[in-house]
Amino acid sequence: MFNVNRRGFLKLTTAAATIPALSVPYIARGAGQKVVVVGGGPGGATAAKYIKMANPQIHVTLIESRKEYVACFLSNEALIGQRTMDSLTVSFDSLKKHGINIIIETVTGIDPTSKRVSTREGNTHTYDRCVVAPGIDFRWDAIEGYNERTSATIPHAWRAGAQTRLLRKQIESMRDGGTLIIVAPPNPFRCPPGPYERASLIAHYFKTHGKTKSKIIILDSKDSFIKKELFIQAWSRMYGYGTQDSMIQWVAGAEGGQVDKIDPKTLVVQAQIEDFKADVLNVIPPQKAGAIAATAGLTDHQGWCPVNQKTFESTLHTGIHVVGDACIAGSMPKSAYAANSQAKVVASAIITALEGREPETPSYVNTCYSIAGHNYGFSVAAVYTFDDAKKTITGQAAVTAPDASPVALKREVSYAHSWFNNIIADSWQ
Ligand SMILES: Cc1cc2nc3c(=O)[nH]c(=O)nc-3n(C[C@H](O)[C@H](O)[C@H](O)COP(=O)(O)OP(=O)(O)OC[C@H]3O[C@@H](n4cnc5c(N)ncnc54)[C@H](O)[C@@H]3O)c2cc1C
Incomplete structure (x- = not known):
């Protein structure tokens, strides 16, 4: 384009x-x-x-x-x-x-x-x-530990309906100070700006619902995404992006954001460089x-x-x-x-x-x-x-x-x- x-x-x-x-x-x-x-x-x-x-x-x-x-x-x-x-x-x-x-x-x-x-x-x-x-x-075989069965408790919410309701419930009941992880899919995928809009709106929800100590981490296999500059600007203006207190952290592929494995019991996500522990996990599969x-x-x-x-x-x-x-x-x-x-x-x-x-x-x-x-x-x-x-x-x-x-x-x-x-x-x- x-x-x-x-x-x-x-x-x-x-x-x-x-x-x-x-x-x-x-x-x-x-x-x-x-x-x-x-x-x-x-x-x-x-x-x-x-x-x-x-x-x-x-x-x-x-x-x-x-x-x-x-x-x-x-x-x-x-x-x-x-x-x-x-x-x-x-x-x-x-x-x-x-x-x-x-x-x-x-x-x-x-x-x-x-x-x-x-x-x-x-x-x-x-x-x-x-x-x-x-x-x-x-592609249920792409991330070890994540499949159709585990999606019943770890929602992708990338097909609307029961999955949307499940993730909503988990967002609402997450403790303040908790971590919500979004695993973003590789290209090509449905709705390229969707994972980043989701992170933004969840941050807005946390900010306005007394969960101001909570964090959202986006683990991404990609190094860029559509409208990235506009998202980063919005996150900087509203959610402290770029500061120590940022509500949103985006981990690009080059920084180890690619996820190969999750543990559905502990919600530990194994990314390329380090592991991340989620309170709420939203995996959007390839x-x-x-x-x-x-x-x-x-x-x-x-x-x-x-x-x-x-x-x-x-x-x-x-x-x-x-x-x-x-x-x-x-x-x-x-x-x-x-x-x-x-x-x-x-x-x-x-x-x-x-x-x-x-x-x-x-x-x-x-x-x-x-x-x-x-x-x-x-x-x-x-x-x-x-x-x-x-x-x-x-x-x-x-x-x-x-x-x-x-x-x-x-x-x-x-x-x-x-x-x-x-x-x-x-x-x-
Ligand atoms: C969080 C999120 C936000 C989004 N926001 C936007 C947005 O702001 N703007 C935008 O333009 N797009 C957005 N999208 C993308 C949009 O939802 C999809 O691109 C769009 O739904 C694709 O339409 P489709 O008709 O190809 O497929 P679908 O909408 O998935 O429709 C396919 C239909 O086929 C049916 N079906 C499948 N297999 C069979 C079968 N074997 N027999 C009978 N029926 C079958 C399914 O039940 C389904 O109803 C968003 C997506 C997500 C996940």
Whole structure:
């Protein structure tokens, strides 16, 4: 990504907004064709909705294993009691009103030859095009001592729901003077600024709930992270970062932050140079595409799904498009906004394919807001295009200025909240 100034960025976003990714005229040519979407997160739900809106003649079936979707985005606010879990929970009912067939089942197989999707519940669904949007799974074998079983008491809270509630309970009941350790994952992973936003909001919680002697240590295998300068500035301003009394300590990979082993009984974390003892431990493990992607043969040796980044059609199986966190999307991050934007490109690509036309040249957008404390937010916003020569998505980004005024920082928090309402409405309503 390249940085551009605010004016240049506005020009780009205006241009992106005018690209008619979904101004595809509805014609009856796709009539009777079937699209099956696997996964009802922002990637799958948006794809289903926009295909149906663009051509109501196409039968769209969305198969999702959970009765309701619980959003990870803004779940860091829920961790510290600033947002309810209910506010993160979305029903699939409105998608039914668009004429989408919603099936609550778990997909266990996708056969690209017979073009059939099968579910654990014993049903099969045929398709002309399939969209696979299963999000992420964890590499349970990456950190000794941390696995699916131990995550029942040592939360990752990187899938929202019960895990978010568990970590919240632990944060609330931690003694003052205790240490909360966040083990941050290596790239690529869901929500690159997420672990650092989490540390910030937990520090805010400690500061405002009589736990001022408590510490947060981030153990990281990386030497940098997105918006690092803005986070460090926020931590210095609000949580004493850089002083002896800092509430937050970030241990980079080069300083021994890489974690190889944890002891789930004692909560001792073995990092490269020294051991750390936690009162509350939040391990965010290394990640890969959601399991069904691997089962369906859609992943590469690193566990992610290679796609033609112009149409998101799998390069391993034709007729299947992979969207959202599971796919490899050039320089786009694994975010809900990116998944939503990619899904619109997929919808357009599928409509044009089913109608026998060539795909349009897409553009894509993403903004990631981070809330670091009371009335203190910042963002990175980017517009992406498909580079035909390199066959990849490249982007231009703008971040909040380091000298942004308190009013501007406060405004970013309200932008984050209205972005949340907009993405929910655009994806599921
Ligand atoms: C703490 C945190 C904060 C975040 N904050 C932001 C933010 O501020 N902005 C932002 O843009 N992004 C944010 N994100 C990232 C965002 O949540 C993800 O990038 C986004 O959810 C990805 O969407 P997706 O549709 O690819 O996958 P998901 O949202 O994971 O949806 C996948 C769906 O597929 C279903 N599924 C999986 N396998 C199957 C199967 N076999 N059969 C049926 N259904 C299946 C799952 O149940 C799930 O509902 C945050 C993430 C975290 C963890």
